[in-house]
Amino acid sequence: MHMADALVIPAVAGTMYAASTAAAAYSIVQVRKENDPLKIPAMGVMGAFVFAAQMINFTIPGTGSSGHLCGGMMLSAILGPYAGFLTMIGVLLVQCLFFADGGLLALGCNIWNMAFYGCFIGALLIWKPMMKNGADKKKIITASVLGCVLTLQLGAFSVVLETLLSGVTELPFTVFLAAMQPIHLAIGLVEGLITAAVLSFVYEARPEMLWGIGKTGQAKGRLSFAKTVTILGICAALIGGILSLFASGLPDGLEWAMERVAGTSELAAEGGAYAAAESVQSTLSFLPDYAFKGSESAAGTTVSGLVGGLIVALICIGCSMAFKFFRNAAKSSSAEV
Protein backbone atom coordinates (compact mmCIF):
# COMPACT_ATOMS: atom_id res chain seq x y z
CA MET A 1 0.00 0.00 0.00
CA HIS A 2 3.07 2.28 -0.06
CA MET A 3 2.37 5.23 -2.34
CA ALA A 4 5.09 6.37 -4.73
CA ASP A 5 6.00 10.03 -5.26
CA ALA A 6 4.65 9.86 -8.81
CA LEU A 7 1.13 9.20 -7.54
CA VAL A 8 0.72 12.48 -5.66
CA ILE A 9 0.85 16.15 -6.56
CA PRO A 10 2.64 18.62 -4.23
CA ALA A 11 -0.67 20.04 -2.88
CA VAL A 12 -1.94 16.62 -1.74
CA ALA A 13 1.50 15.60 -0.45
CA GLY A 14 1.82 18.88 1.49
CA THR A 15 -1.62 18.50 3.07
CA MET A 16 -0.88 14.96 4.17
CA TYR A 17 2.54 16.02 5.50
CA ALA A 18 0.80 18.69 7.59
CA ALA A 19 -1.74 16.20 8.96
CA SER A 20 0.95 13.60 9.74
CA THR A 21 3.19 16.24 11.34
CA ALA A 22 0.35 17.26 13.66
CA ALA A 23 -0.18 13.63 14.69
CA ALA A 24 3.58 13.18 15.16
CA ALA A 25 3.87 16.34 17.29
CA TYR A 26 1.04 15.14 19.54
CA SER A 27 2.65 11.70 19.82
CA ILE A 28 6.02 13.22 20.77
CA VAL A 29 4.38 15.22 23.55
CA GLN A 30 2.65 12.08 24.84
CA VAL A 31 5.83 9.98 24.72
CA ARG A 32 7.75 12.71 26.57
CA LYS A 33 5.03 12.77 29.23
CA GLU A 34 5.53 9.02 29.78
CA ASN A 35 9.16 9.80 30.67
CA ASP A 36 10.29 6.20 30.22
CA PRO A 37 14.04 6.07 29.46
CA LEU A 38 13.72 2.58 28.01
CA LYS A 39 11.11 3.68 25.49
CA ILE A 40 13.44 5.06 22.80
CA PRO A 41 15.68 1.97 22.51
CA ALA A 42 12.52 -0.17 22.60
CA MET A 43 11.07 1.89 19.75
CA GLY A 44 14.26 1.50 17.72
CA VAL A 45 14.51 -2.23 18.23
CA MET A 46 10.79 -2.78 17.64
CA GLY A 47 11.00 -0.81 14.40
CA ALA A 48 13.80 -3.11 13.28
CA PHE A 49 11.72 -6.09 14.43
CA VAL A 50 8.81 -5.03 12.18
CA PHE A 51 11.29 -4.89 9.31
CA ALA A 52 12.67 -8.32 10.05
CA ALA A 53 9.26 -9.87 10.70
CA GLN A 54 7.98 -8.58 7.36
CA MET A 55 10.65 -10.69 5.69
CA ILE A 56 9.13 -13.87 7.13
CA ASN A 57 6.63 -15.64 4.88
CA PHE A 58 3.71 -17.02 6.83
CA THR A 59 2.02 -19.75 4.79
CA ILE A 60 -1.74 -19.25 4.44
CA PRO A 61 -3.39 -22.67 4.90
CA GLY A 62 -5.21 -23.97 1.83
CA THR A 63 -3.56 -21.53 -0.55
CA GLY A 64 -0.18 -21.33 -2.19
CA SER A 65 0.43 -17.79 -1.00
CA SER A 66 1.86 -16.22 2.11
CA GLY A 67 1.11 -13.21 4.31
CA HIS A 68 3.04 -10.73 6.40
CA LEU A 69 2.75 -9.00 9.74
CA CYS A 70 0.67 -5.84 10.27
CA GLY A 71 3.18 -3.33 11.66
CA GLY A 72 0.88 -0.63 13.05
CA MET A 73 -1.30 -2.87 15.21
CA MET A 74 1.69 -4.88 16.43
CA LEU A 75 3.69 -1.83 17.47
CA SER A 76 0.70 -0.21 19.17
CA ALA A 77 -0.07 -3.37 21.14
CA ILE A 78 3.51 -3.48 22.45
CA LEU A 79 4.61 0.17 22.68
CA GLY A 80 1.29 2.02 22.84
CA PRO A 81 -0.25 4.18 20.10
CA TYR A 82 2.05 7.22 20.40
CA ALA A 83 5.40 5.43 20.54
CA GLY A 84 4.05 2.98 17.95
CA PHE A 85 3.17 5.85 15.61
CA LEU A 86 6.65 7.39 15.90
CA THR A 87 8.23 4.00 15.32
CA MET A 88 6.15 3.50 12.19
CA ILE A 89 7.37 6.89 10.87
CA GLY A 90 10.95 5.66 11.28
CA VAL A 91 10.14 2.35 9.58
CA LEU A 92 8.45 4.10 6.65
CA LEU A 93 11.36 6.52 6.21
CA VAL A 94 13.95 3.74 6.20
CA GLN A 95 11.80 1.68 3.80
CA CYS A 96 11.51 4.66 1.48
CA LEU A 97 15.22 5.50 1.51
CA PHE A 98 16.78 2.04 1.45
CA PHE A 99 14.23 -0.08 -0.41
CA ALA A 100 12.45 2.52 -2.59
CA ASP A 101 9.20 1.38 -0.96
CA GLY A 102 7.23 4.61 -0.96
CA GLY A 103 8.68 8.05 -1.66
CA LEU A 104 10.11 11.05 0.15
CA LEU A 105 7.32 13.35 -1.03
CA ALA A 106 4.61 10.75 -0.48
CA LEU A 107 5.93 9.99 3.02
CA GLY A 108 3.22 12.15 4.60
CA CYS A 109 0.54 10.15 2.77
CA ASN A 110 2.11 6.83 3.74
CA ILE A 111 2.42 7.87 7.39
CA TRP A 112 -1.26 8.79 7.42
CA ASN A 113 -2.47 5.73 5.48
CA MET A 114 -0.50 3.16 7.42
CA ALA A 115 0.79 4.57 10.70
CA PHE A 116 -2.06 6.89 11.72
CA TYR A 117 -4.89 4.45 11.10
CA GLY A 118 -2.92 1.49 12.44
CA CYS A 119 -1.79 3.19 15.63
CA PHE A 120 -4.50 5.69 16.48
CA ILE A 121 -7.67 4.06 15.16
CA GLY A 122 -6.53 0.48 15.70
CA ALA A 123 -5.05 1.01 19.16
CA LEU A 124 -7.24 3.70 20.67
CA LEU A 125 -10.62 2.73 19.24
CA ILE A 126 -10.31 -1.05 19.09
CA TRP A 127 -7.44 -2.45 21.17
CA LYS A 128 -7.74 -0.22 24.24
CA PRO A 129 -11.52 -0.46 24.81
CA MET A 130 -11.44 -4.23 24.30
CA MET A 131 -8.54 -4.80 26.70
CA LYS A 132 -9.71 -2.33 29.35
CA ASN A 133 -11.14 -5.02 31.61
CA GLY A 134 -8.40 -7.56 31.08
CA ALA A 135 -7.27 -9.61 28.14
CA ASP A 136 -7.69 -13.16 26.98
CA LYS A 137 -6.78 -14.93 23.76
CA LYS A 138 -10.22 -14.46 22.23
CA LYS A 139 -10.12 -10.72 22.84
CA ILE A 140 -6.61 -10.47 21.41
CA ILE A 141 -7.59 -12.37 18.27
CA THR A 142 -10.78 -10.31 17.81
CA ALA A 143 -9.00 -6.98 18.39
CA SER A 144 -6.11 -7.87 16.08
CA VAL A 145 -8.26 -9.08 13.20
CA LEU A 146 -10.80 -6.28 13.57
CA GLY A 147 -8.05 -3.67 13.94
CA CYS A 148 -6.08 -4.86 10.92
CA VAL A 149 -9.15 -5.18 8.68
CA LEU A 150 -10.51 -1.76 9.65
CA THR A 151 -7.21 0.09 9.44
CA LEU A 152 -6.30 -1.48 6.09
CA GLN A 153 -9.71 -0.59 4.71
CA LEU A 154 -9.28 3.00 5.85
CA GLY A 155 -5.74 3.09 4.45
CA ALA A 156 -6.84 1.71 1.07
CA PHE A 157 -9.69 4.23 0.94
CA SER A 158 -7.23 7.04 1.63
CA VAL A 159 -4.92 5.81 -1.15
CA VAL A 160 -7.86 5.97 -3.57
CA LEU A 161 -8.80 9.48 -2.46
CA GLU A 162 -5.23 10.81 -2.53
CA THR A 163 -4.54 9.34 -5.98
CA LEU A 164 -7.79 10.65 -7.44
CA LEU A 165 -7.32 14.10 -5.89
CA SER A 166 -3.86 14.19 -7.46
CA GLY A 167 -5.48 13.52 -10.83
CA VAL A 168 -2.90 10.99 -11.99
CA THR A 169 -5.35 8.30 -13.05
CA GLU A 170 -8.36 8.24 -15.35
CA LEU A 171 -9.94 5.40 -13.34
CA PRO A 172 -13.41 6.35 -12.06
CA PHE A 173 -13.76 6.57 -8.26
CA THR A 174 -16.05 3.54 -7.98
CA VAL A 175 -13.88 1.32 -10.18
CA PHE A 176 -10.71 2.22 -8.28
CA LEU A 177 -12.48 1.71 -4.95
CA ALA A 178 -13.90 -1.63 -6.06
CA ALA A 179 -10.39 -2.76 -7.01
CA MET A 180 -8.71 -1.60 -3.79
CA GLN A 181 -11.11 -2.40 -0.95
CA PRO A 182 -11.77 -6.15 -1.50
CA ILE A 183 -8.09 -7.02 -1.95
CA HIS A 184 -7.22 -5.12 1.23
CA LEU A 185 -10.02 -6.91 3.05
CA ALA A 186 -8.34 -10.22 2.30
CA ILE A 187 -4.89 -8.81 3.20
CA GLY A 188 -6.29 -7.35 6.43
CA LEU A 189 -7.76 -10.70 7.47
CA VAL A 190 -4.49 -12.55 6.92
CA GLU A 191 -2.37 -9.83 8.54
CA GLY A 192 -4.81 -9.73 11.44
CA LEU A 193 -4.49 -13.47 12.01
CA ILE A 194 -0.68 -13.34 11.92
CA THR A 195 -0.65 -10.36 14.31
CA ALA A 196 -3.12 -12.19 16.58
CA ALA A 197 -0.90 -15.29 16.62
CA VAL A 198 2.17 -13.29 17.62
CA LEU A 199 0.35 -11.20 20.23
CA SER A 200 -1.31 -14.32 21.71
CA PHE A 201 2.13 -15.87 22.07
CA VAL A 202 3.43 -12.73 23.80
CA TYR A 203 0.35 -12.71 26.06
CA GLU A 204 1.07 -16.26 27.17
CA ALA A 205 4.80 -15.74 27.59
CA ARG A 206 4.96 -12.19 28.97
CA PRO A 207 1.54 -10.54 29.36
CA GLU A 208 3.10 -7.48 31.04
CA MET A 209 4.64 -6.52 27.68
CA LEU A 210 1.26 -5.79 26.09
CA TRP A 211 -0.03 -2.24 26.21
CA GLY A 212 -3.36 -1.09 27.66
CA ILE A 213 -4.35 -4.31 29.39
CA GLY A 214 -6.35 -3.89 32.57
CA LYS A 215 -6.43 -6.44 35.36
CA THR A 216 -8.76 -9.36 34.70
CA GLY A 217 -11.69 -9.55 37.08
CA GLN A 218 -11.14 -6.02 38.32
CA ALA A 219 -14.42 -4.72 39.76
CA LYS A 220 -13.63 -1.11 38.94
CA GLY A 221 -15.18 -0.04 35.71
CA ARG A 222 -17.08 -3.25 35.19
CA LEU A 223 -20.84 -3.18 35.13
CA SER A 224 -22.68 -4.98 37.91
CA PHE A 225 -25.39 -7.49 37.07
CA ALA A 226 -28.14 -5.07 38.17
CA LYS A 227 -26.70 -2.25 36.05
CA THR A 228 -26.42 -4.53 33.03
CA VAL A 229 -30.05 -5.66 33.39
CA THR A 230 -31.20 -2.04 33.76
CA ILE A 231 -29.28 -0.91 30.66
CA LEU A 232 -30.57 -3.87 28.64
CA GLY A 233 -34.11 -3.10 29.84
CA ILE A 234 -33.82 0.55 28.78
CA CYS A 235 -32.42 -0.49 25.39
CA ALA A 236 -35.25 -2.98 24.89
CA ALA A 237 -37.83 -0.33 25.84
CA LEU A 238 -36.23 2.17 23.44
CA ILE A 239 -36.15 -0.28 20.59
CA GLY A 240 -39.62 -1.65 21.23
CA GLY A 241 -41.26 1.66 22.10
CA ILE A 242 -39.62 4.25 19.90
CA LEU A 243 -38.00 2.49 16.98
CA SER A 244 -41.18 0.48 16.34
CA LEU A 245 -42.77 3.78 15.27
CA PHE A 246 -40.51 3.64 12.27
CA ALA A 247 -41.45 0.06 11.42
CA SER A 248 -41.99 -0.32 7.71
CA GLY A 249 -45.51 -0.77 6.45
CA LEU A 250 -44.13 -2.65 3.49
CA PRO A 251 -44.20 -6.47 3.48
CA ASP A 252 -41.24 -8.31 5.00
CA GLY A 253 -39.10 -10.74 2.99
CA LEU A 254 -41.36 -13.74 3.51
CA GLU A 255 -44.53 -11.76 2.83
CA TRP A 256 -42.96 -10.30 -0.30
CA ALA A 257 -42.01 -13.76 -1.54
CA MET A 258 -45.52 -15.08 -0.82
CA GLU A 259 -47.06 -12.17 -2.66
CA ARG A 260 -44.89 -12.97 -5.67
CA VAL A 261 -45.74 -16.70 -5.61
CA ALA A 262 -49.34 -16.82 -4.39
CA GLY A 263 -50.54 -13.30 -5.17
CA THR A 264 -51.32 -12.63 -1.49
CA SER A 265 -49.26 -12.25 1.69
CA GLU A 266 -51.80 -13.99 3.90
CA LEU A 267 -52.75 -17.45 2.73
CA ALA A 268 -56.28 -18.61 3.48
CA ALA A 269 -56.41 -21.81 5.52
CA GLU A 270 -59.44 -23.98 6.00
CA GLY A 271 -60.21 -26.66 8.55
CA GLY A 272 -61.29 -27.09 12.17
CA ALA A 273 -57.79 -26.70 13.66
CA TYR A 274 -57.17 -23.41 11.83
CA ALA A 275 -60.61 -22.02 12.86
CA ALA A 276 -59.99 -22.93 16.52
CA ALA A 277 -56.54 -21.34 16.51
CA GLU A 278 -57.91 -18.16 14.91
CA SER A 279 -60.63 -17.80 17.52
CA VAL A 280 -58.07 -18.22 20.33
CA GLN A 281 -55.81 -15.60 18.75
CA SER A 282 -58.62 -13.06 18.24
CA THR A 283 -59.73 -13.51 21.85
CA LEU A 284 -56.22 -13.10 23.35
CA SER A 285 -54.81 -10.41 21.07
CA PHE A 286 -55.72 -7.01 22.35
CA LEU A 287 -53.33 -5.40 19.88
CA PRO A 288 -53.97 -7.10 16.53
CA ASP A 289 -51.36 -6.29 13.86
CA TYR A 290 -49.43 -4.11 16.38
CA ALA A 291 -52.20 -1.53 17.11
CA PHE A 292 -55.18 -1.05 19.35
CA LYS A 293 -58.30 -2.82 18.19
CA GLY A 294 -60.08 -0.66 15.64
CA SER A 295 -57.33 1.98 15.76
CA GLU A 296 -54.42 2.84 13.44
CA SER A 297 -52.72 5.21 15.95
CA ALA A 298 -48.93 5.43 16.52
CA ALA A 299 -49.51 5.04 20.24
CA GLY A 300 -50.92 1.62 19.56
CA THR A 301 -47.73 0.61 17.76
CA THR A 302 -45.57 1.92 20.63
CA VAL A 303 -47.62 0.25 23.37
CA SER A 304 -47.68 -3.01 21.47
CA GLY A 305 -43.88 -2.93 21.20
CA LEU A 306 -43.47 -2.34 24.92
CA VAL A 307 -46.09 -4.90 25.93
CA GLY A 308 -44.65 -7.50 23.58
CA GLY A 309 -41.16 -6.97 25.00
CA LEU A 310 -42.47 -7.19 28.56
CA ILE A 311 -44.37 -10.41 27.87
CA VAL A 312 -41.31 -12.02 26.28
CA ALA A 313 -39.15 -10.91 29.24
CA LEU A 314 -41.67 -12.30 31.73
CA ILE A 315 -41.86 -15.62 29.87
CA CYS A 316 -38.06 -15.87 29.82
CA ILE A 317 -37.74 -15.04 33.52
CA GLY A 318 -40.55 -17.49 34.33
CA CYS A 319 -38.91 -20.25 32.31
CA SER A 320 -35.49 -19.70 33.92
CA MET A 321 -37.02 -19.64 37.42
CA ALA A 322 -38.91 -22.82 36.68
CA PHE A 323 -35.73 -24.41 35.34
CA LYS A 324 -33.82 -23.38 38.49
CA PHE A 325 -36.61 -24.68 40.73
CA PHE A 326 -36.69 -28.09 39.05
CA ARG A 327 -32.88 -28.34 39.01
CA ASN A 328 -32.61 -27.53 42.74
CA ALA A 329 -35.39 -29.99 43.47
CA ALA A 330 -33.58 -32.69 41.51
CA LYS A 331 -30.31 -31.89 43.34
CA SER A 332 -31.90 -32.03 46.79
CA SER A 333 -33.67 -35.32 46.02
CA SER A 334 -30.41 -36.89 44.79
CA ALA A 335 -28.63 -35.61 47.93
CA GLU A 336 -31.29 -37.24 50.15
CA VAL A 337 -30.80 -40.56 48.36
Add this chain to the structure above:
Amino acid sequence: MQNNRIGSALNEICSIEETAGQDRWVNKLHPLVKLFVTLFYIVLVVSCGRYDSDRLFGMILYPVVLFNLADLSFRDAVKRLRIVLPLVMLVGIFNPFFDRQTVTRIAGIPVSGGVVTMFTLMLKGVLTVLASYILIATTTIGKICYALRLVHVPKILVTEILLIYRYIAVLLSETRKMTQAYELRAPGRRGVAFREWGSFAGLLLLRSMDRAGELYESMCLRGFSGEFYPSGVRKAEAKDILWLLLWCMVLVLLRMFPVVRMIGSLVVK
Protein backbone atom coordinates in the same frame (compact mmCIF):
# COMPACT_ATOMS: atom_id res chain seq x y z
CA MET B 1 13.60 -18.93 -0.42
CA GLN B 2 13.03 -16.68 2.59
CA ASN B 3 16.77 -16.67 3.23
CA ASN B 4 17.38 -15.35 -0.28
CA ARG B 5 15.00 -12.47 0.38
CA ILE B 6 16.55 -11.63 3.73
CA GLY B 7 20.02 -12.00 2.25
CA SER B 8 19.25 -9.65 -0.64
CA ALA B 9 17.81 -7.06 1.79
CA LEU B 10 20.98 -7.29 3.88
CA ASN B 11 23.16 -6.98 0.78
CA GLU B 12 21.19 -3.96 -0.37
CA ILE B 13 21.67 -2.16 2.95
CA CYS B 14 25.39 -3.01 3.09
CA SER B 15 25.96 -1.96 -0.53
CA ILE B 16 24.21 1.40 -0.05
CA GLU B 17 26.08 2.06 3.19
CA GLU B 18 29.38 1.26 1.50
CA THR B 19 28.63 3.55 -1.46
CA ALA B 20 27.50 6.38 0.81
CA GLY B 21 30.62 6.12 2.94
CA GLN B 22 33.03 6.48 0.01
CA ASP B 23 35.43 9.40 -0.20
CA ARG B 24 33.93 11.15 -3.24
CA TRP B 25 33.37 14.82 -3.90
CA VAL B 26 29.56 14.54 -4.01
CA ASN B 27 29.51 12.44 -0.84
CA LYS B 28 31.36 15.20 1.00
CA LEU B 29 28.78 17.89 0.24
CA HIS B 30 26.72 19.13 3.17
CA PRO B 31 23.86 16.66 3.87
CA LEU B 32 21.25 19.41 4.33
CA VAL B 33 22.07 20.84 0.90
CA LYS B 34 21.70 17.42 -0.73
CA LEU B 35 18.46 16.75 1.13
CA PHE B 36 17.03 20.11 0.05
CA VAL B 37 18.05 19.70 -3.61
CA THR B 38 16.55 16.18 -3.69
CA LEU B 39 13.23 17.32 -2.24
CA PHE B 40 13.14 20.35 -4.54
CA TYR B 41 13.79 18.14 -7.55
CA ILE B 42 11.05 15.66 -6.56
CA VAL B 43 8.53 18.48 -6.03
CA LEU B 44 9.35 19.97 -9.45
CA VAL B 45 9.09 16.57 -11.16
CA VAL B 46 5.70 15.68 -9.70
CA SER B 47 4.40 19.20 -10.34
CA CYS B 48 4.85 18.76 -14.09
CA GLY B 49 1.51 18.53 -15.90
CA ARG B 50 0.03 15.22 -17.01
CA TYR B 51 0.62 15.98 -20.69
CA ASP B 52 3.85 17.90 -20.07
CA SER B 53 6.31 15.30 -21.32
CA ASP B 54 8.65 17.97 -22.76
CA ARG B 55 9.47 19.55 -19.40
CA LEU B 56 9.67 16.14 -17.76
CA PHE B 57 12.27 15.02 -20.32
CA GLY B 58 14.43 17.95 -19.31
CA MET B 59 14.37 16.75 -15.71
CA ILE B 60 16.40 13.68 -16.73
CA LEU B 61 19.45 15.96 -16.61
CA TYR B 62 19.74 15.82 -12.80
CA PRO B 63 20.04 12.02 -12.39
CA VAL B 64 22.28 11.73 -15.46
CA VAL B 65 24.75 14.34 -14.12
CA LEU B 66 24.68 13.00 -10.55
CA PHE B 67 25.13 9.36 -11.57
CA ASN B 68 28.28 10.37 -13.43
CA LEU B 69 29.62 12.73 -10.79
CA ALA B 70 29.07 10.29 -7.93
CA ASP B 71 30.05 7.27 -10.04
CA LEU B 72 26.93 5.36 -9.04
CA SER B 73 25.85 2.04 -10.47
CA PHE B 74 22.86 2.47 -12.75
CA ARG B 75 22.09 -1.26 -12.44
CA ASP B 76 21.67 -1.01 -8.66
CA ALA B 77 19.35 1.96 -9.11
CA VAL B 78 17.22 0.17 -11.72
CA LYS B 79 16.80 -2.80 -9.35
CA ARG B 80 15.07 -0.46 -6.92
CA LEU B 81 12.41 0.30 -9.52
CA ARG B 82 10.99 -3.22 -9.17
CA ILE B 83 8.89 -2.15 -6.19
CA VAL B 84 7.66 1.22 -7.40
CA LEU B 85 7.05 0.66 -11.11
CA PRO B 86 4.42 -2.12 -10.88
CA LEU B 87 2.22 0.02 -8.62
CA VAL B 88 2.64 3.13 -10.77
CA MET B 89 1.92 1.05 -13.88
CA LEU B 90 -1.19 -0.40 -12.28
CA VAL B 91 -2.55 3.08 -11.67
CA GLY B 92 -1.58 4.45 -15.08
CA ILE B 93 -2.23 1.45 -17.34
CA PHE B 94 -5.95 2.18 -17.61
CA ASN B 95 -5.43 5.76 -18.77
CA PRO B 96 -5.26 4.80 -22.51
CA PHE B 97 -8.68 3.13 -22.20
CA PHE B 98 -10.41 6.14 -20.68
CA ASP B 99 -8.62 9.04 -22.41
CA ARG B 100 -8.67 8.26 -26.16
CA GLN B 101 -8.47 11.77 -27.54
CA THR B 102 -5.53 12.26 -29.90
CA VAL B 103 -3.17 14.89 -28.51
CA THR B 104 -0.13 14.49 -30.75
CA ARG B 105 1.32 12.53 -33.64
CA ILE B 106 4.67 10.76 -33.66
CA ALA B 107 5.89 9.93 -37.18
CA GLY B 108 2.29 10.26 -38.37
CA ILE B 109 0.95 7.82 -35.76
CA PRO B 110 -1.76 9.36 -33.57
CA VAL B 111 -0.99 9.26 -29.84
CA SER B 112 -3.90 9.49 -27.40
CA GLY B 113 -3.92 11.58 -24.21
CA GLY B 114 -4.12 8.39 -22.13
CA VAL B 115 -0.87 7.06 -23.59
CA VAL B 116 0.88 10.37 -22.85
CA THR B 117 -0.40 10.50 -19.24
CA MET B 118 0.60 6.87 -18.67
CA PHE B 119 4.06 7.60 -20.01
CA THR B 120 4.55 10.77 -17.92
CA LEU B 121 3.34 8.96 -14.79
CA MET B 122 5.88 6.18 -15.28
CA LEU B 123 8.65 8.66 -16.05
CA LYS B 124 7.82 10.57 -12.87
CA GLY B 125 8.00 7.27 -10.93
CA VAL B 126 11.44 6.48 -12.35
CA LEU B 127 12.86 9.99 -11.83
CA THR B 128 11.70 10.31 -8.23
CA VAL B 129 13.09 6.89 -7.29
CA LEU B 130 16.42 7.74 -8.91
CA ALA B 131 16.56 11.03 -6.98
CA SER B 132 15.99 9.24 -3.66
CA TYR B 133 18.65 6.70 -4.59
CA ILE B 134 21.17 9.45 -5.37
CA LEU B 135 20.55 10.97 -1.94
CA ILE B 136 20.93 7.74 0.04
CA ALA B 137 23.85 6.48 -2.07
CA THR B 138 25.85 9.67 -1.48
CA THR B 139 24.82 10.44 2.11
CA THR B 140 25.03 8.11 5.11
CA ILE B 141 21.96 7.71 7.30
CA GLY B 142 23.86 9.38 10.14
CA LYS B 143 24.36 12.50 8.03
CA ILE B 144 20.74 12.52 6.86
CA CYS B 145 19.65 12.39 10.50
CA TYR B 146 22.05 15.24 11.26
CA ALA B 147 20.40 17.26 8.45
CA LEU B 148 16.99 16.46 9.93
CA ARG B 149 18.15 17.77 13.31
CA LEU B 150 19.31 20.98 11.63
CA VAL B 151 15.75 21.58 10.39
CA HIS B 152 14.50 20.93 13.94
CA VAL B 153 13.04 17.47 13.48
CA PRO B 154 12.57 16.34 17.13
CA LYS B 155 15.47 14.50 18.75
CA ILE B 156 13.31 11.56 19.79
CA LEU B 157 12.34 10.83 16.17
CA VAL B 158 15.84 11.20 14.78
CA THR B 159 17.35 8.96 17.49
CA GLU B 160 14.70 6.36 16.84
CA ILE B 161 15.37 6.38 13.07
CA LEU B 162 19.07 5.85 13.72
CA LEU B 163 18.38 2.99 16.12
CA ILE B 164 15.99 1.31 13.67
CA TYR B 165 18.62 1.52 10.97
CA ARG B 166 21.38 0.20 13.24
CA TYR B 167 19.29 -2.73 14.39
CA ILE B 168 17.82 -3.76 11.04
CA ALA B 169 20.98 -5.61 10.05
CA VAL B 170 21.22 -7.34 13.46
CA LEU B 171 17.61 -8.49 13.47
CA LEU B 172 17.67 -9.48 9.80
CA SER B 173 20.67 -11.71 10.51
CA GLU B 174 18.83 -13.24 13.45
CA THR B 175 15.72 -13.79 11.32
CA ARG B 176 17.84 -15.42 8.65
CA LYS B 177 19.29 -17.84 11.19
CA MET B 178 15.81 -18.68 12.48
CA THR B 179 14.28 -19.22 9.04
CA GLN B 180 17.28 -21.28 7.97
CA ALA B 181 16.91 -23.52 11.02
CA TYR B 182 13.16 -23.80 10.36
CA GLU B 183 13.64 -24.67 6.69
CA LEU B 184 16.19 -27.35 7.56
CA ARG B 185 13.70 -28.92 9.97
CA ALA B 186 10.77 -28.59 7.57
CA PRO B 187 12.20 -29.37 4.13
CA GLY B 188 10.06 -28.53 1.13
CA ARG B 189 7.72 -26.30 3.10
CA ARG B 190 7.14 -22.79 1.79
CA GLY B 191 7.03 -20.31 4.63
CA VAL B 192 6.17 -20.78 8.28
CA ALA B 193 3.22 -23.14 8.93
CA PHE B 194 -0.01 -21.82 10.48
CA ARG B 195 0.55 -23.53 13.86
CA GLU B 196 3.97 -21.94 14.27
CA TRP B 197 3.03 -18.38 13.28
CA GLY B 198 2.80 -17.13 16.84
CA SER B 199 5.79 -18.89 18.37
CA PHE B 200 8.13 -18.15 15.47
CA ALA B 201 7.70 -14.38 15.24
CA GLY B 202 6.80 -14.14 18.95
CA LEU B 203 10.16 -15.53 20.00
CA LEU B 204 11.92 -13.07 17.73
CA LEU B 205 9.88 -10.28 19.31
CA LEU B 206 10.73 -11.33 22.88
CA ARG B 207 14.41 -11.55 22.03
CA SER B 208 14.21 -8.11 20.38
CA MET B 209 12.69 -6.56 23.47
CA ASP B 210 15.36 -8.11 25.68
CA ARG B 211 17.91 -6.71 23.30
CA ALA B 212 16.36 -3.24 23.69
CA GLY B 213 17.03 -3.38 27.43
CA GLU B 214 20.64 -4.46 26.93
CA LEU B 215 21.06 -1.79 24.28
CA TYR B 216 19.83 0.93 26.58
CA GLU B 217 22.18 -0.15 29.38
CA SER B 218 25.18 -0.20 27.04
CA MET B 219 24.20 3.22 25.65
CA CYS B 220 24.02 4.67 29.16
CA LEU B 221 27.43 3.20 30.01
CA ARG B 222 28.86 4.99 26.98
CA GLY B 223 27.43 8.32 28.15
CA PHE B 224 24.25 8.50 26.05
CA SER B 225 22.18 11.55 26.97
CA GLY B 226 19.52 11.45 24.27
CA GLU B 227 21.58 12.98 21.45
CA PHE B 228 23.61 11.33 18.67
CA TYR B 229 26.64 13.06 17.20
CA PRO B 230 27.43 11.63 13.74
CA SER B 231 31.07 11.69 12.71
CA GLY B 232 32.38 13.61 9.72
CA VAL B 233 29.83 16.43 9.73
CA ARG B 234 30.80 20.07 9.27
CA LYS B 235 29.22 23.46 8.71
CA ALA B 236 28.01 24.46 5.24
CA GLU B 237 30.77 26.03 3.10
CA ALA B 238 30.76 28.16 -0.04
CA LYS B 239 30.87 25.13 -2.35
CA ASP B 240 27.72 23.74 -0.66
CA ILE B 241 25.86 27.03 -1.16
CA LEU B 242 27.06 27.19 -4.76
CA TRP B 243 25.85 23.63 -5.39
CA LEU B 244 22.46 24.48 -3.93
CA LEU B 245 22.03 27.70 -5.92
CA LEU B 246 23.26 26.15 -9.16
CA TRP B 247 20.89 23.22 -9.03
CA CYS B 248 17.95 25.32 -7.94
CA MET B 249 18.51 27.63 -10.88
CA VAL B 250 18.96 24.81 -13.41
CA LEU B 251 15.93 22.90 -12.14
CA VAL B 252 13.69 25.98 -12.18
CA LEU B 253 14.77 26.71 -15.77
CA LEU B 254 14.08 23.11 -16.80
CA ARG B 255 10.68 23.27 -15.15
CA MET B 256 9.70 26.63 -16.65
CA PHE B 257 10.87 26.14 -20.23
CA PRO B 258 10.63 23.11 -22.54
CA VAL B 259 14.41 23.05 -22.98
CA VAL B 260 14.44 19.63 -24.65
CA ARG B 261 11.96 20.76 -27.32
CA MET B 262 13.82 24.02 -27.84
CA ILE B 263 17.09 22.15 -28.42
CA GLY B 264 15.32 19.67 -30.69
CA SER B 265 13.73 22.44 -32.76
CA LEU B 266 17.22 23.80 -33.49
CA VAL B 267 18.06 20.52 -35.23
CA VAL B 268 14.68 19.36 -36.61
CA LYS B 269 12.55 21.79 -38.56
